[in-house]
Amino acid sequence: MLVLGIVIGLLVGVFFSRLLFLQRRSEKTNNQIDAPPSEVPLSEVEVHVAELDSVLNAIPLGVVVTDEQGNIILGNHIAAGVGILRHIDVLVDEAVERIIKKSRESNSAVRETLELFGPPPRTLVIEAMPLESEKSIAIIEDISERTRIDAVRTDFVANISHELKTPVGALSILADTIRDEDDLKVIHRLSSKMVKEANRMAQTIDDLLELSRIELDGSVVPEPVSIYSVIAESIDRMAYFAAQAGIGVVSQLPEDDCIVKGDRLQLVSAVSNLIDNAVKYSEKGDKVTVRVIPSEASVDITVSDEGIGIPQSDIDRIFERFYRVDRARSRGTGGTGLGLSIVRHVMNNHGGSVNVTSQEGEGSTFVLTLLRPSGNTAVNNI
Secondary structure, three states: OHHHHHHHHHHHHHHHHHHHHHHHHHHOHHHHOOOOHHHOOOOHHHHHHHHHHHHHHHOOOEEEEEOOOOOEEEEOHHHHHOOOOOOOOHHHHHHHHHHHHHHHHHOOOEEEEEEEOOOOOEEEEEEEEEOHHHOEEEEEEEOHHHHHHHHHHHHHHHHHHHHHHHHHHHHHHHHHHHHOOOOHHHHHHHHHHHHHHHHHHHHHHHHHHHHHHHHHOOOOOOEEEEHHHHHHHHHHHHHHHHHHHOOEEEEEOOOOOOEEEEOHHHHHHHHHHHHHHHHHOOOOOOEEEEEEEEOOOEEEEEEEOOOOOOOHHHHHHOOOOOOOOOHHHHHHHOOOOOHHHHHHHHHHHOOOEEEEEEEOOOEEEEEEEEEOOOOOOOOOOO
């Protein structure tokens, strides 16, 4: 309410300063009508109005003032940005009109939250209250980013508690069983299972932390990134795991390096997660191939495997958190069901796309498409 009071005070000052300026300009019209525009000095009132307008536009809230008929007589740049002044967003316009009308009828402040599903989704808080002379003011606050961060935090807590419940329960049972066990073979077997469950917990926590970091870091600061380095680091990350599984990972790169704009760590995370996914769902002796296919406007990074493939009924859901096509196999390979969700969020952050084609029993191919900066088609060295 303190911010609202400050805004109202500024608006009243702007409004009456403009009235005074118009009156003075009307009185001086005859004296200035013959003077060239460049020779007409700015009055103190006009300078004052400009300063107040500047302050009003610096406020990080949308501000709209309407007359007794509901017509907009004053507004700042933030209000224009959410569609109020330009009538871009009909839903926002209607909400502001309705809340202002309710405020006038009740002669009190009215506050409502407006959810817009987008894309992109937005959450606006609109507060209206009556002013003197039957005028009204509406304050529009865009809390979309705050809502998104709160949702990420809430999801993180819910997901981590859900996903850790199973391994924690298993560890408790195993620890209770091993406590009174005297057979060394049984102790060795149970302790191996405990290590496996502990590793699964650690992997789940790592994946959840990475996903949350990528979701929160939605505003990527673009910088030149070498696709060569992204592919090399991604393969290096998965090399030991692939060797343990008996899976070969090879790359097919163009003669010249390709440069994209983005976050290098996020891109490495996306590609390495695709390689990890391909290795987990391949059989010993299979091969995973990473290709880079450049075009004038974009770069495609494809990751292909010769594994079990994905049923068509599951294609639309594989990018959901914790969704596993083959849950029994995922338990055996230690999959958390978060890798492809991480890939999708990285692509969204970079304005790119991820697509998949798959045939059961023949393997799958995932394609990451990234836009290229104009004027940089090929660079050999960064």
